Amino acid sequence: MATDKQTCFLQLCLTALAVLISQSLWAQSGDIRCVEDDKFRQVCLEQPAQRIAALSPGATELIYAAGGGDQVVAVVSYSDYPPEAKQVTSVGSHTRLDLERLVSLKPDLVLAWRTGNPSEQIATLERIGMTVYYVEPHNFDDIADNIVDMAVLAGTEETGRKVAQEFLEGIDDLAHTYKDxxxxxxxxxxxxxxxxxxxxxxxxxxxxxxxxxxxxxxxxxxxxxxxxxxxxxxxxxxxxxxxxxxxxxxxxxxxxxxxxxxxxxxxxxxxxxxxxxxxxxxxxxxxxxxxxxxxxxxxxxxxx
CATH class of the missing domain: 3.40.50.1980 (Nitrogenase molybdenum iron protein domain)
Known part of the structure; x- marks a missing residue:
């Protein structure tokens, strides 16, 4: 059912976008960049990620949308969009990872599905020093947030912010179309x-x-x-x-x-x-x- 909330959706979306962009700006000490992931942890890199592992089909789509597709070196089964993702090395399924193969690819950023990947396997990756960003969007703003965060970590901020804004504006158009x-x-x-x-x-x-x-x-x-x-x-x-x-x-x-x-x-x-x-x-x-x-x-x- 339409609500008053939908009638001012654009303002809310753009405000949320401004907040998530400000939260994702990296510190100006050298090239260190920090964001907050979906476990509410600060995730920092000293330079843009060059070798990214995306451990769910959704995470794969998000990092490509954020402009970081060229840096993706590992995906999991059913990562079929965009089409070029199908050419990237698979490291098992999202429910059971081939850790040996994943580690051999030496990712400097792992995009983990918070509730979909095996927690013990992700914990193992963290114990050996890999940087993990947990993905678990629950609403439209979260999706835009993930895109901007990944763009910051991949050094593709301009692309990520543009895609996130276009996504939220499209959602707003639908909200206005169907509000009554x-x-x-x-x-x-x-x-x-x-x-x-x-x-x-x-x-x-x-x-x-x-x-x-x-x-x-x-x-x-x-x-x-x-x-x-x-x-x-x-x-x-x-x-x-x-x-x-x-x-x-x-x-x-x-x-x-x-x-x-x-x-x-x-x-x-x-x-x-x-x-x-x-x-x-x-x-x-x-x-x-x-x-x-x-x-x-x-x-x-x-x-x-």
């Missing part, structure tokens, strides 16, 4: 087996709200609640949005067509959004938000 839109009760399906959604604290829920949607599981006590089909039938959302398991694979929606009692099924409001656009907290989330907003607008048009 009629609410649409929405179920976003994060996963199929087990069935999962997300609560209000998740960035995807914030995209739903941005588009004038109402996340039917916003009040769940868990960030990623595990559900059963009965829970969705009880909530009876007006729209169901799923990402599927591939960019053109919408088969997760098929099961909901078997429930004609669902309002979303009755009104033909079963929608697919490519998961790479909505399930990674990167600048491409703006593109995913535009797609979601278009889908919820279609749902409004389907009303009697």
């Amino acid at each position: 839109a009629d609410p649409v009760a929405t179920f976003y399906q994060v996963w199929d087996e087990p069935l999962m959604s997300m609560n209000h604290a998740h960035y995807i829920s914030k995209v739903v709200e941005l588009c004038g949607g109402v996340n039917v599981f916003a009040d769940s006590p868990r960030l990623i609640p595990r559900l059963n089909q009965e829970a969705i039938l009880i909530k009876n959302p007006e729209a169901i949005i799923a990402g599927g398991m591939g960019e053109r694979n919408a088969h997760w929606l098929d099961k909901w067509r078997a429930f004609p009692e669902l309002k979303a099924t009755q009104q033909n409001n079963l929608f697919f959004v490519p998961p790479s656009l909505i399930q990674r907290p990167t600048p491409r989330l703006l593109e995913g938000a535009r797609v979601m907003c278009e889908k919820l607008e279609i749902a409004r048009q389907h009303r009697d």
Whole structure:
């Protein structure tokens, strides 16, 4: 549902951008640069990073967006955007790293997924002296913050600030476009087996709200609640949005067509959004938000 907050989104976004830029400025002693990561720790480098390891697909996208792609020497599986990232050496999956191979690449900056990478393996990297920046964005400002921070650490500040500002301005445009839109009760399906959604604290829920949607599981006590089909039938959302398991694979929606009692099924409001656009907290989330907003607008048009 649209809120007064959305009506002044541009001012808030630009203010947040100014704050995160000021927080990310490096000290003027030599070329030392310091930022605060998503574990609220100060991360400093004596010079711009030259060899960067990105340990999640999202971190890979963020560092490339920040202008530091040329310095990336290690990624993990499914780091498929931008396309050139697929040519970078893989050091395992985000859930199990090949530490020997990673260490052999001698990164001077490691971008770690705070809740996605194995904590004991990241701790090992820190113990042997590697500089680790933890990534865990939860909202639009956090994404912009990560981009600017990574740009500072990579020495590509101008690019990072430009990308961050364009991202926030795009989000603001959507906020203004849909600020008076009629609410649409929405179920976003994060996963199929087990069935999962997300609560209000998740960035995807914030995209739903941005588009004038109402996340039917916003009040769940868990960030990623595990559900059963009965829970969705009880909530009876007006729209169901799923990402599927591939960019053109919408088969997760098929099961909901078997429930004609669902309002979303009755009104033909079963929608697919490519998961790479909505399930990674990167600048491409703006593109995913535009797609979601278009889908919820279609749902409004389907009303009697």
